[in-house]
Amino acid sequence: MIPVPVGVKVWLATGHTDMRKGFASLALQVQEVLRRDQLGGHIFCFRGRRGDLVKIIWHDGQAANLYVRRLERGRFL
Numbered sequence: 001m002i003p004v005p006v007g008v009k010v011w012l013a014t015g016h017t018d019m020r021k022g023f024a025s026l027a028l029q030v031q032e033v034l035r036r037d038q039l040g041g042h043i044f045c046f047r048g049r050r051g052d053l054v055k056i057i058w059h060d061g062q063a064a065n066l067y068v069r070r071l072e073r074g075r076f077l
Contacts, residue, residue: 017046023066051075
């Protein structure tokens with residue numbers, strides 16, 4: 001489990017995201033669509049069309065991180 005500081009907001013991108021996108025493309029989507037700074041310390045979550053994959057961008061104050069989680073069974077809502 002990754003410790004998240006108090007006060008960090010979690011932003012969920014609505015709709016489906018092209019999961020072929022990497023960090024740079026998702027960070028650009030945060031800037032253009034959500035109109036937020038991807039380096040602001042908040043967490044940004046993106047869900048794939050099938051619902052079995054999510055990608056999360058988070059800048060923890062030291063480095064920008066891209067986390068990927070794929071489910072073997074079931075789907076993310």
